[in-house]
Amino acid sequence: MLYNSKILLFVLCLFVVTPNKLVASPELNSNSNLFLIQIDSLIKQKNISNDMTKLELLVLYNDALFEKHPDSVSIFKNLAIINADLNQPKDALVFTKKYINNTLDFSILNDGAYNVISDSEEYETLSEDYRLQLDWLTFLFLYVALIGFFFTIILSFSKKSNRQAKLFIGGFVGVHSLFILEFVLYISNFQYKVPHTYLMASAAALLYGPLLYLYFKSVISDFKFRTKDLLHFLPSLILILFLFPMYSLSGDEKVKIMLDINVVYNSNRYVIFISKVLSLTIYAILIGRDQYLYERKENHSKHNKVQTINKWKKTIYKIHIVYLISYIIYGLPVSGLLASFPYFINYIQVSIMSIMVIYLSYMAYVQPEIFKQEWTNLSEASRLSMEKYQKSGLTNALSKELKENLIKLFVEDKVYKENNINLEILSERLNTTRHNTSQIINEHFNMNFFELINKFRIKETINILKNDTYGNLNIIDIAYEVGYNNKVTFNKAFKKETSLTPSEFINSQFKKNVFVLGISLDGLRSQSKQNKC
Known part of the structure; x- marks a missing residue:
């Protein structure tokens, strides 16, 4: 008053x-x-x-x-x-x-x-x-983004089988993580301090669909990435060129765009939204079609690994569809096509992306064999061979014990050198049945008995040849030494494993030794001249 x-x-x-x-x-x-x-x-x-x-x-x-x-x-x-x-x-x-x-x-x-x-x-x-806004939700999304980047790096640099598929799924997680990180910068107002991060995730807006599609292609068929497959990334390149004028602006100009002071680039939102929806929809249809055809083909398979991988791919696909729907709901008002929208819709979309990242990272930790994809790339005969062991009754503990004993027989005892070794004799050494031995070799080494024997024999042969510096050994003597009964079988197995005949391999080793010897002699001559001086 x-x-x-x-x-x-x-x-x-x-x-x-x-x-x-x-x-x-x-x-x-x-x-x-x-x-x-x-x-x-x-x-x-x-x-x-x-x-x-x-x-x-x-x-x-x-x-x-x-x-x-x-x-x-x-x-x-x-x-x-x-x-x-x-x-x-x-x-x-x-x-x-x-x-x-x-x-x-x-x-x-x-x-x-x-x-x-x-x-x-x-x-x-x-x-x-x-003002800078920091709360528990901001830190949670930041944590998810960091997990996603870590997953991408680890998976992409893994040198195990089907690296192609890992690069695609790693990239898929990476672009999700990039979007989540940008969202964190946006809701915390930290983006005003680092304005060049504005719409950084939009450069990868058209990569979600292609990366997921190529990943599915890599794991459900014998797909090899070729030059023409680069066309899947052409729309992304066009979008980056379209956004380049905005990306090249100064930091202050980008802040003006964030504050809606500069409205010149407002049309970018429409372009990004419409093109991303089209891309996500097209690739969702392509993935769904390929997945349907694959399931029809593999419908007879009851193997646990096949079922696990199928369930895994279905889950990813469902999350992708939910994300597409949430993005449409989120994008209509953000792009200006609808008047207004509840702010929590922003969080729904990013939450779905976070669930995707966490799920993929969790599966990589709990079931890493899914990312190896050895099972999906096996031939039909190999799958059927493995499926016959489905109900063998061999426990995990016994399976592990037999595997360790088998490794010991091959590494320490070198049973593969015995020219009369067969599955029956190997089973007796393991004190188990022939059926169990076959199952152990198939499940743990992903090959049959003869493939395993040949692998160890050829490896032993290579070691012998590398140590035979002066070439004193005969090929037939080496063949008998590692367990073969004749030269023909030995030559065939050697070429299958190394893509070279034994003679070609010896010649390559000889040239290498001569080259090394030449360097050594040059070094000695040089040293001798210095001593004389």
């Missing part, structure tokens, strides 16, 4: 002194053309702090603004701070936004005057729009 009385008294005094014009107290100067530097110097000189004097300043600044003073930006700042200090949050909101839009200076909100209106809705709006 006392505060309102002061304001009323102040206004009445002004009109009594000069009825045609608002005039401040004589001490502050009544000239309507008072320059801002004079006002600021008076503030410092008088150490002004009482409400009446602030109201006088408010009138002077409004008067200067009305008369279109050239330093209007400073007027916005002073009016924002004074209104905040006088607990007038609505005016403080208006002038604060005008000042920030003109200067991109967010530090004004650090002024102590805003503490007066800190409980108001207007200050909450300013804080949400401009």
